[in-house]
Amino acid sequence: MRKFRALVRLELLEFFSKYRTGLGYGAAKRGKGLLVFTLLLLAVPFVNMSVGVYQYFLGWGRPALGVAYMTMVAFLLLSFTAIPLLFSFYFHSRAAQFLAPLPLPADYLALAKMVVVWLYLAGINFVLLFPVAFLTGIKAGHTVGALFYSLLLCVLNPLPPLFLSGLAVLGLSTRTANRNRKSLFSYFFAFALLGVVLGAQLLLTEANAMRLVAWTERLTGFYLPAGWAAQIANGSLLDLFKYGALNVLCWYGFKAVARKLHCAALVLPGARPVRPPVTFDFRPRKKYWQLLRRHLFIIVRHPVFLMHTILTLILPGLVLFIGFLSGDFPVESLLRGDEQERLLLFWVGLASAPALLANLSATAITREGKAFWETRVLPVTTWMNLRVRMATTILVNLAFSLLVTVVFLLGFPLEYRALFPGLLFVTMLTMFLAATDLVINIYRPYLHWTNPAAAIKNNLNVLLALAYRPLLAVIPVLAAVCFPWLNLYGILVCSGLFLSVLTLVVRRVLRTVLAAKFDQIGG
Amino acid sequence: MLVLEDVSKTYDGKRMAVNRLNLTVNAGEIFGFLGPNGAGKTTTIKLITGLLAPTQGRIMINGVDLATAPVEAKRNFTYVPDHPEIFTAIRGIDYLNFLADMYDVPASVRRSRIEKYTRIFALDGALGEVIQSYSHGMKQKLVICGALLPQAPLFILDEPLVGLDPLAARHLKEIMKEHCAAGGTVFFSSHLLAVVDQICDRVAVINQGELIICDRVERIKSDYAQSLEDIFLELTKDA
Numbered sequence: 041m042r043k044f045r046a047l048v049r050l051e052l053l054e055f056f057s058k059y060r061t062g063l064g065y066g067a068a069k070r071g072k073g074l075l076v077f078t079l080l081l082l083a084v085p086f087v088n089m090s091v092g093v094y095q096y097f098l099g100w101g102r103p104a105l106g107v108a109y110m111t112m113v114a115f116l117l118l119s120f121t122a123i124p125l126l127f128s129f130y131f132h133s134r135a136a137q138f139l140a141p142l143p144l145p146a147d148y149l150a151l152a153k154m155v156v157v158w159l160y161l162a163g164i165n166f167v168l169l170f171p172v173a174f175l176t177g178i179k180a181g182h183t184v185g186a187l188f189y190s191l192l193l194c195v196l197n198p199l200p201p202l203f204l205s206g207l208a209v210l211g212l213s214t215r216t217a218n219r220n221r222k223s224l225f226s227y228f229f230a231f232a233l234l235g236v237v238l239g240a241q242l243l244l245t246e247a248n249a250m251r252l253v254a255w256t257e258r259l260t261g262f263y264l265p266a267g268w269a270a271q272i273a274n275g276s277l278l279d280l281f282k283y284g285a286l287n288v289l290c291w292y293g294f295k296a297v298a299r300k301l302h303c304a305a306l307v308l309p310g311a312r313p314v315r316p317p318v319t320f321d322f323r324p325r326k327k328y329w330q331l332l333r334r335h336l337f338i339i340v341r342h343p344v345f346l347m348h349t350i351l352t353l354i355l356p357g358l359v360l361f362i363g364f365l366s367g368d369f370p371v372e373s374l375l376r377g378d379e380q381e382r383l384l385l386f387w388v389g390l391a392s393a394p395a396l397l398a399n400l401s402a403t404a405i406t407r408e409g410k411a412f413w414e415t416r417v418l419p420v421t422t423w424m425n426l427r428v429r430m431a432t433t434i435l436v437n438l439a440f441s442l443l444v445t446v447v448f449l450l451g452f453p454l455e456y457r458a459l460f461p462g463l464l465f466v467t468m469l470t471m472f473l474a475a476t477d478l479v480i481n482i483y484r485p486y487l488h489w490t491n492p493a494a495a496i497k498n499n500l501n502v503l504l505a506l507a508y509r510p511l512l513a514v515i516p517v518l519a520a521v522c523f524p525w526l527n528l529y530g531i532l533v534c535s536g537l538f539l540s541v542l543t544l545v546v547r548r549v550l551r552t553v554l555a556a557k558f559d560q561i562g563g
Numbered sequence: 564m565l566v567l568e569d570v571s572k573t574y575d576g577k578r579m580a581v582n583r584l585n586l587t588v589n590a591g592e593i594f595g596f597l598g599p600n601g602a603g604k605t606t607t608i609k610l611i612t613g614l615l616a617p618t619q620g621r622i623m624i625n626g627v628d629l630a631t632a633p634v635e636a637k638r639n640f641t642y643v644p645d646h647p648e649i650f651t652a653i654r655g656i657d658y659l660n661f662l663a664d665m666y667d668v669p670a671s672v673r674r675s676r677i678e679k680y681t682r683i684f685a686l687d688g689a690l691g692e693v694i695q696s697y698s699h700g701m702k703q704k705l706v707i708c709g710a711l712l713p714q715a716p717l718f719i720l721d722e723p724l725v726g727l728d729p730l731a732a733r734h735l736k737e738i739m740k741e742h743c744a745a746g747g748t749v750f751f752s753s754h755l756l757a758v759v760d761q762i763c764d765r766v767a768v769i770n771q772g773e774l775i776i777c778d779r780v781e782r783i784k785s786d787y788a789q790s791l792e793d794i795f796l797e798l799t800k801d802a
């Protein structure tokens with residue numbers, strides 16, 4: 041048992057170190073306070089949602105049903121959290137390399153990871169389910185009992201979803217031997233998670249109430265633990281017993297799954313198929329082009345990077361499309377074409393979205409990871425090395441902006457004289473952001489990642505890059521204030537020119553001051 | 564060919580990983596760089612290749628100062644690191660073509676050189692496959708092939724023989740000798756004293772970042788009248 045506890049501690053440490061590096065805090069001392077702060081910050085909306093659910097269902101006179109609803113939301117949320125975590129724990133473990141050969145029972149190794157995931161899920165339950173259950177218990181007239189039952193609920197709740205997620209991960213992992221493909225799955229689930237959180241919030245409208253109450257009742261019939269949870273919050277011992285029994289069953293299932301997962305992670309991918317000999321192309325290419333190709337390949341050939349890039353590129357279009365369908369956006373007036381200025385703004389917004397959201401430069405160095413040294417020893421100037429990284433971002437973003445433009449022009453009657461100001465603005469914005477984001481990455485390179493999702497997804501660089509973007513609104517506003525006689529076209533041209541000056545300045549700084557800083561990275 | 568003048572490096576501002584190192588490697592020699600684990604070999608090599616900037620001192624490669632003319636200096640060497648961590652989502656051939664372009668290997672000799680080196684290291688069959696599917700040793704061989712391709716004057720290797728099979732190790736040793744016979748220079752770190760004894764013209768031993776000895780192999784052996792292994796152990800016993 042002592043060994044097992046030590047293992048759990050080790051896995052916990054790895055988990056938190058991954059969490060911290062994932063957020064970009066590194067190993068610095070002050071990281072600890074920041075970490076706690078971030079966790080608290082993350083908890084607030086969930087607690088808020090839980091209390092909201094209580095009030096909502098209380099308003100309909102069914103507070104216990106709120107517990108059932110939240111149990112089901114928690115079920116989805118926990119599953120979608122657990123799946124990427126299990127992938128990360130079993131297939132991207134840094135410790136596995138040295139733990140596997142130690143004389144420890146395989147069960148210990150397998151279960152220690154599960155215990156950490158379970159602890160994490162219990163923590164989520166504490167912010168998600170505890171408030172609604174506790175409030176419901178108080179409402180039903182218990183006080184100490186409410187606390188006791190709600191806490192027990194948080195302990196009992198994670199096991200069924202954890203067991204099912206384990207099964208899912210096992211199924212998914214036997215389908216693909218490729219580790220990258222696996223992290224792609226976890227990526228998908230991270231997005232699904234976002235969907236559940238947003239969906240669960242959006243469902244709670246007044247108009248929806250009757251349907252939601254009915255559906256919650258019906259679904260409770262399918263997912264029995266939801267009903268039990270509601271009764272436990274009301275103080276039912278019988279249901280507590282039922283849920284406890286289910287947990288015991290799940291525990292055995294989950295032990296078996298953990299063992300299987302542990303073994304699956306140790307198995308190497310299958311043999312390579314034999315290919316017929318191919319003839320190769322030995323033609324020389326320009327250095328600049330070769331480097332650009334390398335950086336493009338880093339994005340395109342990494343399933344996770346590719347997925348992330350495509351998703352961030354298409355997300356705004358998707359939101360808009362849904363907006364059109366739901367009637368939130370006044371599409372008719374735009375289609376008539378008599379409001380050219382609004383149409384222009386609309387298009388510029390859409391075409392700028394890739395530059396604003398897909399901040400590829402912010403991870404241009406990070407993405408290379410441990411292969412970063414390669415271009416550093418080559419006989420190319422540091423400036424070319426930096427220039428190519430920006431060019432990669434610009435190429436991807438502008439290509440997508442142009443695609444958006446073509447689609448837009450097919451659908452909407454935008455005047456052709458709007459094209460030049462709009463394209464000038466979008467191009468300069470893209471070039472400017474490609475340069476400034478790279479500054480962030482030079483200051484915050486993070487090369488020692490093992491899981492590619494950590495390199496690009498919850499990297500603090502990406503958040504920083506997003507954080508300063510709203511400030512850019514100052515530029516067109518300034519143009520409008522300084523030159524009040526300008527119309528929208530003039531403002532766009534003016535902002536575009538101003539951005540190009542700024543771009544030149546930032547690139548100048550990159551070339552002189554920051555190139556030296558870049559040369560100090562890694563090694 | 565390679566001159567280190569008073570080169571120091573500290574990672575944390577306190578402990579010197581490399582301390583006032585002075586070294587001269589002459590053109591045409593195979594130079595062995597020895598030292599116990601953590602002595603500062605990899606750090607020195609990273610300084611020479613420009614992956615790290617020295618805290619103090621000057622590094623000249625083929626008469627060019629690495630700090631003031633990095634591109635010119637880097638044209639004069641190729642480097643094989645201790646861990647072959649390269650971008651692996653491309654095919655072996657793409658990697659070699661990439662390096663050939665970076666070092667301006669002329670089109671006329673590119674194909675023959677790639678074929679020659681990959682055949683020597685038995686990689687020719689795997690060139691069409693993505694590097695991800697290579698074994699550790701195959702990756703290492705690929706990086707070595709890439710470093711041989713430009714035939715740069717100076718060839719820098721960090722523990723190149725670790726992980727190679729005996730045949731590949733033999734070939735690499737021959738290639739090092741050939742390279743020197745043709746006027747090139749080899750600088751490599753190693754823990755394999757037998758190999759060092761066998762192929763090196765001169766060796767340097769460092770311990771805790773400081774140079775302990777730097778001389779011709781025969782001279783060291785005749786001075787101490789011992790095997791290289793005994794000498795090494797005695798020198799690095801603890802300063």
Ligand SMILES: Nc1ncnc2c1ncn2[C@@H]1O[C@H](COP(=O)(O)OP(=O)(O)OP(=O)(O)O)[C@@H](O)[C@H]1O
Pocket residue numbers: 574575580598599600601602603604605606607
């Ligand atoms: N990135 C780093 N950050 C801080 N200290 C480092 C770093 N890399 C190396 N060191 C320290 O510098 C010293 C020299 O390390 P180096 O890697 O050069 O040794 P080495 O001679 O190559 O050893 P080995 O034979 O094990 O490869 C060691 O004490 C090591 O702890």
Ligand SMILES: [Mg+2]
Pocket residue numbers: 604605606645721
């Ligand atoms: Mg070393």
